[in-house]
Amino acid sequence: MNRIASIRRTVRSLHSTASTINPDEIDFFSRLASQWWDPRGEFALLHRMNPVRVGFIRDKIIQTLDEDITPLDHLSPTRSARILDGMEALDIGCGGGLLAESLARLGARTTGVDASESNIKIAALHASADARLTTGINYRYGSAEEMVAEGKKFDLVCSMEVLEHVNNPRTFLTSCADLVKPGGHLFLSTISRTPLSYFLAIFMAEHALRLVRPGTHDYSKFVKPSELVEFFQHPDLAWISRTYGGIPIRKEAEIRGLIYNPLEGAWKTLPAGLSGTQCNYLFWARKPNLS
Amino acid sequence: MLCARPLLFRSACLSKSIPSRPFSKDSAAASYDVVIVGGGLSGLALAAAIGSLPLARELLNIALVDASDLTRKYNWNSDPHTYSSSVCSITNASREFLDSIGVWQHVEQSRTSPIESMQVWDGISNSRICFSNSDIDPGGSIFEMARLTENLNLHRALLHRLDEIPGRVELIDQVKVESITRSGTWPVVNLSGGRSLQTRLLIGADGFKSPVRSFAQIGSSGWAYPSHAVVGTLHHPSSNHPQHNTTAYQRFLPTGPIAFLPLTKEVSTVVWSTSVQLASILRSVHPDVLAHLINAAFRLPEVSIRYLHSILLERGADGITPESITEEIKFRENAHGIGPHSALYSSDVVSLGVGIPPIGSEAYPPLVHSVQAGSQASFPLKLSHADSYVGEGVGERTALVGDAAHTVHPLAGQGLNMGLEDARVLAQTIGEALSLGGDIGSYISLIPYHTARYAPNHAIISVIDKLHKLYSLTSPPAVWARSVGLEVLNELGPIKSALMGVAGSKTKQDMAEPLQHYGAAGWHAAATVVESLSGGIRTGKVVAGSLGGLVSSLVQNAAKNTRG
Ligand SMILES: Cc1cc2nc3c(=O)[nH]c(=O)nc-3n(C[C@H](O)[C@H](O)[C@H](O)COP(=O)(O)OP(=O)(O)OC[C@H]3O[C@@H](n4cnc5c(N)ncnc54)[C@H](O)[C@@H]3O)c2cc1C
Numbered sequence: 045m046n047r048i049a050s051i052r053r054t055v056r057s058l059h060s061t062a063s064t065i066n067p068d069e070i071d072f073f074s075r076l077a078s079q080w081w082d083p084r085g086e087f088a089l090l091h092r093m094n095p096v097r098v099g100f101i102r103d104k105i106i107q108t109l110d111e112d113i114t115p116l117d118h119l120s121p122t123r124s125a126r127i128l129d130g131m132e133a134l135d136i137g138c139g140g141g142l143l144a145e146s147l148a149r150l151g152a153r154t155t156g157v158d159a160s161e162s163n164i165k166i167a168a169l170h171a172s173a174d175a176r177l178t179t180g181i182n183y184r185y186g187s188a189e190e191m192v193a194e195g196k197k198f199d200l201v202c203s204m205e206v207l208e209h210v211n212n213p214r215t216f217l218t219s220c221a222d223l224v225k226p227g228g229h230l231f232l233s234t235i236s237r238t239p240l241s242y243f244l245a246i247f248m249a250e251h252a253l254r255l256v257r258p259g260t261h262d263y264s265k266f267v268k269p270s271e272l273v274e275f276f277q278h279p280d281l282a283w284i285s286r287t288y289g290g291i292p293i294r295k296e297a298e299i300r301g302l303i304y305n306p307l308e309g310a311w312k313t314l315p316a317g318l319s320g321t322q323c324n325y326l327f328w329a330r331k332p333n334l335s
Numbered sequence: 336m337l338c339a340r341p342l343l344f345r346s347a348c349l350s351k352s353i354p355s356r357p358f359s360k361d362s363a364a365a366s367y368d369v370v371i372v373g374g375g376l377s378g379l380a381l382a383a384a385i386g387s388l389p390l391a392r393e394l395l396n397i398a399l400v401d402a403s404d405l406t407r408k409y410n411w412n413s414d415p416h417t418y419s420s421s422v423c424s425i426t427n428a429s430r431e432f433l434d435s436i437g438v439w440q441h442v443e444q445s446r447t448s449p450i451e452s453m454q455v456w457d458g459i460s461n462s463r464i465c466f467s468n469s470d471i472d473p474g475g476s477i478f479e480m481a482r483l484t485e486n487l488n489l490h491r492a493l494l495h496r497l498d499e500i501p502g503r504v505e506l507i508d509q510v511k512v513e514s515i516t517r518s519g520t521w522p523v524v525n526l527s528g529g530r531s532l533q534t535r536l537l538i539g540a541d542g543f544k545s546p547v548r549s550f551a552q553i554g555s556s557g558w559a560y561p562s563h564a565v566v567g568t569l570h571h572p573s574s575n576h577p578q579h580n581t582t583a584y585q586r587f588l589p590t591g592p593i594a595f596l597p598l599t600k601e602v603s604t605v606v607w608s609t610s611v612q613l614a615s616i617l618r619s620v621h622p623d624v625l626a627h628l629i630n631a632a633f634r635l636p637e638v639s640i641r642y643l644h645s646i647l648l649e650r651g652a653d654g655i656t657p658e659s660i661t662e663e664i665k666f667r668e669n670a671h672g673i674g675p676h677s678a679l680y681s682s683d684v685v686s687l688g689v690g691i692p693p694i695g696s697e698a699y700p701p702l703v704h705s706v707q708a709g710s711q712a713s714f715p716l717k718l719s720h721a722d723s724y725v726g727e728g729v730g731e732r733t734a735l736v737g738d739a740a741h742t743v744h745p746l747a748g749q750g751l752n753m754g755l756e757d758a759r760v761l762a763q764t765i766g767e768a769l770s771l772g773g774d775i776g777s778y779i780s781l782i783p784y785h786t787a788r789y790a791p792n793h794a795i796i797s798v799i800d801k802l803h804k805l806y807s808l809t810s811p812p813a814v815w816a817r818s819v820g821l822e823v824l825n826e827l828g829p830i831k832s833a834l835m836g837v838a839g840s841k842t843k844q845d846m847a848e849p850l851q852h853y854g855a856a857g858w859h860a861a862a863t864v865v866e867s868l869s870g871g872i873r874t875g876k877v878v879a880g881s882l883g884g885l886v887s888s889l890v891q892n893a894a895k896n897t898r899g
Contacts, residue, residue, distance in 0.1 A: 083778040084727070091779050098771040125393040125769070146772030173519055174774070308786070 069165070077166040080140035089255055089304070090142060090205070093233075096311040097204055098146045100300060100326050101231055102127060105200075108229070108330065111295065126151025131199040134223055136188045137206035141167030141181075148180040152200060156183045157191060188219040197225045207234040208265050217275055221283070227333040233302065233326045237266035240322040253306070269299045269321045276329050283329045291317055297329035364523050364533035367396045367505075368775065369765075371538045372512050372524065372547050374401025376423075376486060377737025377754035378540030379493035380438070384762030386500040387436045390769040398505040398532055400524065405508040409494040411487050413446060420566040420710040421486040422596060422604045424450060424583070424748040429755040430482055433492075436762075437499065441492035442484060448597045449479035451581040454698065458588035458637050459809065463698075479581075481748070483596050483604070507532075512541070515550040522550070522732050536776035537733045538761070540754075545739035548721060551730025557719030557742070560803070562591045563614035564714045564745055565607045567625060568707035572601045576701040577692055584700040585746070586633055587806040588640060592746045593632050595700035603700065605629050606745055608716060613644055616652045618713040622706035623657035629706075630681035631664050633699050639667035717742050718800055724757070724788060725781040732776035734784060736761055741792050743799045753792055760787050 083091045105127055129151035135144040138156030140163060148154040148171075158164050164185040171177045188203075201224045210216040224230050235241050242263050250258045270290055276297060277284040284292045292298070300313045301320025314320035369385060371378045382399045385391055425433070433439040452467035466480065497504050511527040515537070522537040539547025548555065571580075580603065584595040591608030598604055607617065607629070617625060628647075632640055646663060647655065665682045673679045678695040684702050719742045726733035737754030761784045767773075768780035775781075 083782075095768075095771050095773060095779065098773070102770060102772075125390040127770075128772075145774065149772035149774070 070169070073162070073165045074169055076162065077140065077169045080163075080166050081170055086257070087140070087142075089249075090139070092304075092309060093302070093311045094142045094146065096302065096313055097143065097231075097233055097326065098150075100313060100328070101147075101200075101202070101229075102150070104229065104231075104298065104328050108295075128152035128200065132197075133200040133202065134191070134196070134198040136201065136203040136220065136223075137209075138167055138183065139163050141170055141183065143202060143204055144181055144183070145171060145174075145177060147200070147202070148177050152180070154181045155198075156181065157186050157188065158183075159185075159187055161185045188216065188223065192219045192222045196223060197228075198223055199225055199228045200231070201228070202231040204231070204233045207232055207267055208261060210265070213265070213267055214275070217272075221276075221281055221331070224331045226331055228331050230329050230331070231326070232272070232328075233324065235261065235266045235324055236268050236322055237263065238268070238322040241266055241324075244323045269318060269325055269327065272327050273297065273299070283331055292329075295330070297327070300326045302326055364518070364531035366521075367398045367532055367534045369395060369397045369536045369538065370522075370524055370532050370534035371397070371399040371540050372401075373538075373540035373542060373737070373739065374399055374403065374405055374506070374508060375540060375542060375737065376489055376493065376751055377739075377758055378538070379490065379497065380433070380436070380755050381538065381540055381736055381758035381761060382504045383438055383493055383496050383500070384432075384436045384758050385765055386497065386503045388762060388766040388769070390766060392503060394769055395503070395775075397503060398507055398534075400507045400510060400512060400526065400532070402511045403508065405494060405506055408487065408490045409498075411491045413443060413488070417707060418446070418568045418598055418602050418604075418710075419485040419487050420568045420604055420707070420712060422483055422566075422598065423486055423489070423751045424481040424483050424596065425489075425755075426481050426752045427479070429752045432755055432759045433489075436496070438489075438492050438496045441495040443488055443492075446488050446599070447482050447484040448599060449581050450481045450483060450583045450597065451479055453480065453583045453585070455585045456587070457806070458586050458640070481583075483583075483598055485598070512546050515546060520732065534776075535732065535774070536765075536781075539733060539735045539739040540737050540758075542738045543717065543719065543742050545735065547733055548735055548739055551726030551733040551735075552728075553726055553730055553733075553735065554722040555719050556722070557717060560608075560716040560718065560744060561611060562608050562716050563611050564591075564716055565605070565609065565614050565617040566710070566712050566714070567605050567622070567629075568598075568710035569595070569603045569605055569626070569629065569703045570601060570705045570707060571603065571701040571703050577697045578701075580701060582697070582700075584633060588632065588637065589807060589809045590644070591803075592806065593629070594746070594748075595629075595633065596748075603703075605703075607632070608744070608746065612648060614713045616647050618711050619652040620647075620655055620711075621657060622708060622711065624655050624660050625706045625711065626684070626703045627657065627660045627664060627681070629703050630684065631667075634679040634681050635664070635667055635673075636671055639671065642667065716744055718744065718796065720793065720796055724785040725778060727778050731778060734761060734781050741796060743796055744803050746803060747795075747799050749795055749799065753795060757784075757788055757792075760784055 079085055080087060082088075109127075127150055128147060131152045133144075133147045133152035133154045135147065135154065135156045138144045138158050141156055144154050144156035144167065156164075156167055158167070164183050168183045171181050171183070201220055203220055207213055207216065220230055220232070235245050245261050245266075246263055249255045250260060273284060273287060273290065273292055275281070277287065277292075284296050286293065294316065298316050299318060299321055300316055301318075301322070302311055302313055302324040303320060304311050304324070311324075313326065371382055378399060378401070382397060385395065385397060388395075391397070430439060433442075452465065454463060454465050456463040494506075497506065507526070507530075510530070512524055513527050514525045516523045516525060518533060521533045521535065524532045524534065524537065526532070537547060537550075539545045539551070541547055580597040580600050583597065585592050588609070590610050590613065593605065593607040593609075596604045596606065607614075609617065617628065620628070628643065631643060635643070643660075643663060661682055668674075668680060668682055671679075675683065676693050678693045678699055680693070681702055684704055721735055721740045724735050724740050736757040738750065740757060741750075741753060743750050743753070764781065764784040764787075765775050767783070768775045768777075771780075773780040
């Protein structure tokens, strides 16, 4: 059985958008998919960043699971190897599915949504090659706002490297927040608006080193960590009750700088806090439980 | 094709919580997350390490393929009077790793021997370097420098450990990997007998000729040394040797090093690296002839060793009897004025085993009485290093460990230890990828393994090769330089302890420190020293008598490297 036929069949068997892929397009999109997923290709930086982002998600989830445990829970059997087992996750701006696949492998029933139809096709094709994934992962072409309108809620909402690209960050963040179940988690990663981020993310990465395509970023859209904290501290949301020197308390939200070492070709997270958040950073906040 | 379900799962596998359906729906091959090609010591250690990962039980489906009969190794019945001549020295770091994955407990301890000190000397100048545990631990809390074990003892232990991890590692032995192909993104291993295994991650632990490395189109550079290593099991009963046979001895002859490695109080192993022609004779001479030659090789001046070699080459293995070689050795001893009261005397082994040993005997290994029948063997020696330990592009979803990734001269006893460290780090890398929801076969998941292991292995490979080259030289400036070098090295506590750090010795307070870093620094320091020595020979600086300069640059280099 040749490869295209098998992809066609698997694609047809996928529940969502992937099934709308025209068979004639499959060749085209599988080529795009292999470019998108080439760890040394155009998205190399993103590929290298993914394990670090998932590490942040994993550590925060484990930490909150540990903190949520009531004394009686200690008697329950040990946690599954898949730490996101039983959770519903949403990845907004899923691209080719890098993060979504990781979330699915960690056990979450995962939905990836992207405003680019081509990204969704790439992601669906890539996941369809791995039969272990297709049951736990579901891709759709669309926007966060559409999902809000449908009243969808998730235990885990992620949106990585998206915020700095949207036109109306306030509306976007409101939608993200709305999609999180009470007690659920929101993970963001983005770029701050500082002279350093201009230098690194635009001058160096786009122009001098050509790590990413020129024009990828627009400096004015970058969001500072303090602006995120303010947003989630506003009484409308009140996810963050108080801050100390601009830093939220650990059970409510966390900010971590993310730096790239070009010599090692590796990303690293910095300790929680504002240091090192002048360029790329990760943000986590937890929606308060209904009480 | 109607049914694409996996075939051939061992019953134990069926009880696993892993869905055993293939990743790719169009394949008739059974699907695994990890297929290891090669059931040598590196491959089995890797299987045990992955199998021992807490996440592996739920998440991974592992198979290991080997051409040999693993059941025979599993059932190896160690006769208390005979010992295998295939041995390895296991560093403390390796032993700790084997312990942590539940393997060391299965090693028959009475057939292993601690190495508490090492004596290494120059075949021409006799300049000597002594390593001992007291060097790095005057307080005495140190364990041992290394542990010698028969490969079979370790092989059996690994297989017994794997047996304890039910259903997690499927062993497929006595089959050859005939070809490796790809189905979509997945490598497919095609076995003799027609079975095919499709896998997410394909590991080459398949030795020097690595079919996995060829499949992944990973280049490899290196060369064959113009020498082979002859091994044999040595018996030296009722020895009156001053040591308890816990010292390893190595003499660097211009033809290659000869090493004496203790296995029990009365049994040791020889690893004698020498020219290919000589090795083929030593491998097939009468065992008693070999015993005499070994005793002489550690004791007689180099000029006489050369003479004995010329006799061997002239007459061949069949042209030499135990009597004739004894005569020759006696003749050489007389010529050098070596009498029965000298530690260098060896021609009358039987009468030497009793009474008070001559002064200085501890500088030489116990006198060998006999070489165990059938234990003589020889191995070609080579240096090789793969260009990468992780495949990409056409080679995606592959990784190499052990001799498939690198081979070194056995003079430093590091080959297996490097392979075990590869196994430890690769298993750790896989564990980390699992905990991050990564695709364990992806380049991104595997690259930390390459990054962690490549440079340290490269440092070891280069220092071993430089040592080998340096000691093959016979010109007076070279001998002089390396003799000074050895003596300087002897004084350099930091380098020595670092060298022994990689040899696995460490004090209790070092326990908390990551050993590999400690070791790597030592190898870098050692490489610099050796480099300085070779450099001195090339430029003739040494002959000009700039001893002060050489010594101070050695010390500076050493200090720089051990600090940095
Ligand atoms: C004389 C000598 C002394 C040594 N002393 C020491 C020492 O003191 N300390 C030390 O650390 N190291 C020492 N070494 C090195 C050490 O022995 C090796 O580095 C180590 O054994 C390599 O193990 P491995 O598992 O990587 O490879 P191998 O032992 O070569 O295993 C490869 C396996 O792959 C299998 N295989 C290959 N191709 C196929 C195929 N197509 N299909 C199926 N199966 C296949 C083979 O059957 C074999 O079992 C010494 C080596 C020599 C020669």
